[in-house]
Amino acid sequence: GEDVEQSLFLSVREGDSSVINCTYTDSSSTYLYWYKQEPGAGLQLLTYIFSNMDMKQDQRLTVLLNKKDKHLSLRIADTQTGDSAIYFCAESIDDYKLSFGAGTTVTVRA
Amino acid sequence: DTAVSQTPKYLVTQMGNDKSIKCEQNLGHDTMYWYKQDSKKFLKIMFSYNNKELIINETVPNRFSPKSPDKAHLNLHINSLELGDSAVYFCASSQVGVGGSTDTQYFGPGTRLTVL
Numbered sequence: 001g002e003d004v005e006q007s008l009f010l011s012v013r014e015g016d017s018s019v020i021n022c023t024y025t026d027s028s029s030t031y032l033y034w035y036k037q038e039p040g041a042g043l044q045l046l047t048y049i050f051s052n053m054d055m056k057q058d059q060r061l062t063v064l065l066n067k068k069d070k071h072l073s074l075r076i077a078d079t080q081t082g083d084s085a086i087y088f089c090a091e092s093i094d095d096y097k098l099s100f101g102a103g104t105t106v107t108v109r110a
Numbered sequence: 111d112t113a114v115s116q117t118p119k120y121l122v123t124q125m126g127n128d129k130s131i132k133c134e135q136n137l138g139h140d141t142m143y144w145y146k147q148d149s150k151k152f153l154k155i156m157f158s159y160n161n162k163e164l165i166i167n168e169t170v171p172n173r174f175s176p177k178s179p180d181k182a183h184l185n186l187h188i189n190s191l192e193l194g195d196s197a198v199y200f201c202a203s204s205q206v207g208v209g210g211s212t213d214t215q216y217f218g219p220g221t222r223l224t225v226l
Contacts, residue, residue: 037151040219040220041219041220042200042217042218043200043215045214045215088153097166100152100153102151102152103152105151
């Protein structure tokens with residue numbers, strides 16, 4: 001959406017790290033999310049971060065939040081072919097609404 | 111067991127027809143949503159219901175009418191279908207609202223609607 005921006009494409013070699021970046025506009029967002037969408041499937045929550053945190057690590061995933069710059073990133077370590085998908089950044093606008101970015105298509109090449 | 115299910119998975123129909131997409135969740139969640147994903151993968155919320163009550167209606171044409179017979183179901187009825195309605199429609203549910211809690215939204219597999 002207009003409030004959340006992401007780069008559209010990322011190509012990465014298998015085994016390398018992937019970094020997907022996102023900027024958002026609502027400084028009052030309580031939670032920020034990363035969702036993954038595999039071809040022909042619905043969205044699956046990967047991870048989320050509370051707005052008072054700077055970093056969150058969950059196995060191969062690391063989320064960094066720069067609240068001052070309203071910048072969120074997702075790092076995937078040791079990227080595998082199964083990580084090829086579209087990754088959506090989302091911010092919580094209010095109790096019932098998420099605003100999604102346009103999605104970053106990640107392609108993992110051998 | 112499927113958490114959030116939608117039927118049909120594919121729907122091909124003529125312009126001007128009326129169609130419905132059904133959504134059911136067996137997670138006991140209080141809140142359900144409909145999203146539209148266009149051909150560029152842009153995902154936008156259409157409606158949100160909490161305990162059968164409409165919470166969000168995001169400037170969706172009134173040809174779209176959600177109906178929630180109970181809190182486990184949120185169906186989407188579309189009148190007078192137009193070419194621009196072609197998209198993938200996702201249903202989702204969460205325990206409570208997402209803004210103030212860690213409760214995630216669980217998404218259905220999507221319904222690909224093609225209007226000819």
